[in-house]
Amino acid sequence: MEIDKLLQNYKYDHGITISPGIEIGQVFLLSKHDDIKYARKITYTDISKEIDRFYKALEKAKKRLQEATDNLSNSISNDLLTILDAQLAILNDPLFIGEIVDQIKKKLVNAEYSVKVVSNYWSVKLSQVNDPYFAERSEDIKNVANVLIEELSLLDKSKIQLEIPSFIVSEFITLSELAALDKDKILGFITAHGGYTSHLAIVSRALNIPAISMIKDITKKLKSGESVILDGKRSLLIYKPDNTLISFYQKEKEIFHKTLIRLNEFNNLKPKSKNNINIRLEANLEIIEEIPLLEKYKAQGVGLFRTEFIIDYSSFLPSEKEQIGYYEKILSYKKDFPITMRTFDVGGDKMISEIGNYTEENPFLGWRAIRFQLDNQSLLKNQLRAFLIANKNGNLKILFPMISQIQEIKRLKTILKEIEDELKTEGYDIKPYKIGIMIEIPSAAILSDHFAKEVDFFSIGTNDLTQYTLAVDRGNEKVQSLFNSLDPSILRLIKIVVDNASQNNISVAVCGEMASKPLDFIILLILGIREFSLVPWKIPIMKKIISSLDLSKIELLKEKILNFQTSEEIRDFVRNYFSKNLEFLRDFTSLNF
């Protein structure tokens, strides 16, 4: 290939493309978590403004901590509650506060740096005491400092302003850092960590900004102002390009843009098969920034709105009022546009990681999602109340994750009824809403006949269903290759769910990764799935595929596929049989399908 010869003359690294695209330009280094970054000199006239900033952030930090305590007091140990109390006490400590204000005044530095200096001092001082109890407190101080610094950065909306369009380079970019960036001048993201499903990846794809990740020690390899080329098609980052390479890539860039235009032409297709069956294509969304994509890709609904982003964004547990604000923004998008909101699907370890050392050996099999919330109902009730209050258009569908037992859904329905009564007494108008469960734990798939009688819809989470059924941790490098959603066992489980849903007249959608992969998508159509929720920018591709298929004919392949012994046989068969329908994908390889 021409490119290999060309690249011999340049230094480059391989990475993972987490958002497609090709760009050429300068980098801007976003260094983090080192004291030097935070230090910024201020002038005499800025002192009172800076102290004001600090006090504002202090109040917000205290509020969050208090809410966290209130939210968790029923279900966590007294030890952890004490730690929360201690952190709150630190935020109220006149000595701590006084020393930070002093730093700002006397050293003429910004609040973030002052917080760092003072908390470092105390952290070291306490860790030197010869008693483990005291030593542990130094962790609390570090934690408090981090929260304060985060609150300070949340106060500044456009903290980082780029003068010229640049790539943002960092070891890792968190959701709150993303929120603080002025997106208009960003050429792309280049990081060392953050996979295909990370927040960075999701936001980049939503905003059509190319991004490449898994480039080790990237912040050591580049300085702000240096030039690079991000080749998302080949997953390469090329350093110090010269004019020859740059002109080559200008052409590549044009080709990529033409590909995107071609892709968008498919947008105008209807998701209707050759034999006139309508397929429902909805979108998976994670953050509010993605809402414009619904219009752009003509999604027919939101099949999965993951609400966890609120927790990541605020790093503390969100209050009911905050949640109502977020949910209203999404639910008010359009009338008669169904929006499926999934309740918090996080591990107990993540929820309380800010305040203590609660870890699980097996978080995927552990205290997470609905299990955590049923044990800690104030959190669940807050979210459900917020859902119902925000549901002003009556287009809400509530989705419960990680359901494995029939008692769980029965209990949840009782709780919902209690909440409805509560809200009615408070004067709220309850608009219609639907209830559904994720089918991701094998027991729910196997017993889906019972579950179908309790809910209005199913949403099959094929990623987790595959993990649990094959007993494979996707994140574990040693067994990653065993993860395969096309394993015949998974397909048989899906068939069971489809049949049970149909017999009980409820809808069933697939919202896992399978819905976003062309080959898997076809197999799901064969199995009888007629509703999908996928990443919005893949919707046009699926429309093209649907329009080329006669579903009455392909359904005849169901038995054959379900009788194969291995996923390889299934894959080979489907790839061959549908090679003509998938041919068009060859023009879109730069989009990494």
Next chain:
Amino acid sequence: MKEKEFVIKNKHGLHLRPATELIKIVSDFDGDIVIIKGDIEVNGKSILGILSLAIDYNDKIKIRVNGAKEDELLQTLADFFNKEE
């Protein structure tokens, strides 16, 4: 202004939980509180200050209070230190 001496009866000393409880008691007090161990004095409303004294089992500390309800506070503190098992 009043001053009183206390002996720490809690086997773990004035560690996290009692320190946090102590802070809750004194933070409402309208006035000044100083906790003294040996030569060192710290602001009694500062949890970091208290923790930095590293007050252990059997340590003697003095608490100096100055404010409107100082007698009441000293009594509450006496109850607090006495009840530590």
